[in-house]
Amino acid sequence: MRDDPTHQHDAATWSPLDTDDWYAARNATTALRDALLRAGLEKDFPYLRADLNAFGHGLVDLGRVSPATAERLAELLRLALAAGLRRLEESGDGATEHRAGEG
Numbered sequence: 001m002r003d004d005p006t007h008q009h010d011a012a013t014w015s016p017l018d019t020d021d022w023y024a025a026r027n028a029t030t031a032l033r034d035a036l037l038r039a040g041l042e043k044d045f046p047y048l049r050a051d052l053n054a055f056g057h058g059l060v061d062l063g064r065v066s067p068a069t070a071e072r073l074a075e076l077l078r079l080a081l082a083a084g085l086r087r088l089e090e091s092g093d094g095a096t097e098h099r100a101g102e103g
Contacts, residue, residue, distance in 0.1 A: 025050040025058030032060060039076055044069040 029050040036042055047063020065073070
């Protein structure tokens with residue numbers, strides 16, 4: 001019977017659209033796609049896609065990329081990390097000066 005609760009989750013009727021993991025993978029893929037567009041790397045990731053593995057866990061598949069693309073991505077990550085560290089240092093210095101002036 002189709003309305004029977006045990007039948008509703010049968011492997012034959014399972015759909016990735018019924019899982020939160022699918023939507024999480026899709027949303028993460030969209031966010032990454034948007035960042036790659038801003039970086040001008042949209043043509044360098046032709047295999048980018050959201051996916052689920054056999055266990056239903058959401059995955060973002062970056063696919064194969066050229067060595068030049070991997071180097072460019074690595075450089076973008078290095079720059080982003082350096083900028084983040086600079087921001088932390090700047091905010092940390094301000095907080096330290098403020099506390100020292102209080103006492």
